[in-house]
Amino acid sequence: MINEDIDIFLGLDVGKTDHWACGVDRQGKQLWNRTLPNDETKLVELYQQLSAKGQVLVVVDQPATIGALAVAVAQHLGLPIAYLPGLSMRRIADMYPGTAKTDQKDAFIIAEAARTMPHTLRALTVSDEDEATLGMLKGFDQDLARQITQTSNRIRGLYTQIHPPLERVLGPWLDHDAVLAVVAAWPTPAQLQRAGQARIAAKLKKHGARRHTAWAGEIMTALRKQTVTVVGTEAAAMVLPHLANQLVSLHAQRADVAASVERIVEQHPLYPVLTSMPGVAVRTAAIIIAETSGKTFLTAAALAAYAGLAPTTRQSGTSIRSERVSHSGNKRLKRALFLSAFASIRSDPISRDYYDRKRAQGKRHNQALIALAHRRSTVLFAMMRDGTLYDAPEPRPLALAA
Structure with missing residues (x-):
């Protein structure tokens, strides 16, 4: 400045x-x-x-x-x-x-x-009004995500306490509101047994579960693996419906926020620029726009440092020389770029080639992804600076055998 x-x-x-x-x-x-x-x-x-x-x-x-x-x-x-x-x-x-x-x-x-x-x-x-709104909505979305994780873990913890086989079945399905409706209606193993497979399947189907018959069968199979009633089950029966309804409400709030974010991002001039890069969809574009809004980066290195993707070098004479991942920077932007890099190796040959080369050099999975995210941030900087779409470079030619 x-x-x-x-x-x-x-x-x-x-x-x-x-x-x-x-x-x-x-x-x-x-x-x-x-x-x-x-x-x-x-x-x-x-x-x-x-x-x-x-x-x-x-x-x-x-x-x-x-x-x-x-x-x-x-x-x-x-x-x-x-x-x-x-x-x-x-x-x-x-x-x-x-x-x-x-x-x-x-x-x-x-x-x-x-x-x-x-x-x-x-x-x-x-910052324009849309970017300010986007920043606030993404912050709220992060809060909702943390509350969803906390509530889900609480439900899984209660089922682990009173009926571990049932937790192993229901726990991975708590993202589905149909399963939460079942938990709210019949929270304890005894209530699920009395409801029966047909009523459970009907409840799942009513709330949009496509595999309702199979899921109801797995729930009944889990119930047969434990016949002992654990102390605290009746208390869990009072708590679980409240937690299930709370989780349904959190899912609905997050869906509303996602819809609003999507509308704002799709109207932003950087949206077609950012989403032209493999691995960048609406949510990642929203985080990039929100976290870089109002800030000026003169170089790609400045953006990488802000995102915490630039490696930290330690050197002392000839005895110490190493590079490690930076623990500073904008954590939200760093996570978005890291996950974007992870997604890109599945669909983008250029990203996959770079990732494989880093792995061949002896880097661990996360280290290779951080290096890829750093490289992609350099490309993103040029794209946002010039307003140009992603242009995939030509694949490197294979070395000819001697």
């Missing part, structure tokens, strides 16, 4: 109710250093007060969530905005004396980094 036209560098260590604001001029003199309420009126007052003394650059450590209002007010006033990643801020903080970590010190470090090390900043642009 270029700062020749900036007169005042305002660092904001954002918080839920209050930020700490530190403003310095080009010579490093502090013009402001105190708390700032997370309130529109107070933000406008500070921005206008400092703007009267020159061009202000607003720098935050969290551009979304609790820092969103500070960014939005600055954008509304036409002030330039930048983002200092948390990892960069902590590394810069190590160059200053003392080990204390306070909001006041963090705000000062953000302002000083903007003044003396502008290359550490990332530009923030105005």
Whole structure:
């Protein structure tokens, strides 16, 4: 980021109710250093007060969530905005004396980094309404996914406690609302026995299970493998219907979110660009758009580092030299690109060829996928920068025998 036209560098260590604001001029003199309420009126007052003394650059450590209002007010006033990643801020903080970590010190470090090390900043642009909505919906979708996993595990845990053979049958089917309807209607082994195979099959069929007869037969077979009633079964009978209905509701909410995300993504100009790459479908495209929205990446390496796909090199003379997978970066984007790479090796010969070469070099499965995801992120960067569709390179010619 270029700062020749900036007169005042305002660092904001954002918080839920209050930020700490530190403003310095080009010579490093502090013009402001105190708390700032997370309130529109107070933000406008500070921005206008400092703007009267020159061009202000607003720098935050969290551009979304609790820092969103500070960014939005600055954008509304036409002030330039930048983002200092948390990892960069902590590394810069190590160059200053003392080990204390306070909001006041963090705000000062953000302002000083903007003044003396502008290359550490990332530009923030105005995100359009669709991208902001997409980011919120994808965050909610992640929350729903965690709740679904938690509730499913709770149901499986109860059945493992009272009837392990039944859990081995029902557990893998909890993604199907038809099975959850059966659990809600007849939660205990005794109730399932009394209901009988015909009623269970009818319930499954009513809720859309195509293999209703086979599933009902497997449930009855599992029930015959245990005749003892375990202590706690009656308590499970009260809990399981609530958990099953809760899981059905979570599935419905996630389906609604997915439909909304799909409508937004399909109208985004980057949708045809991203989905032209093998392994990138609607959900992956939504995550890429949401997680890169408002951020500027000057190079493919910057995007890979942001996604946590760039390897970390460790070297000390001739005794230590290694590369390992980075544990930093945007976890949501990293996971999406990793799963996309995994999907691509099944359908894209180019990706499969690269993956096989990495495996032949001695890399483990996950290491080869990370390398493939890194390579694909480089291609994605060029595609998003130029707005061009994926163009598969020609396969490498086979070496001729001597």
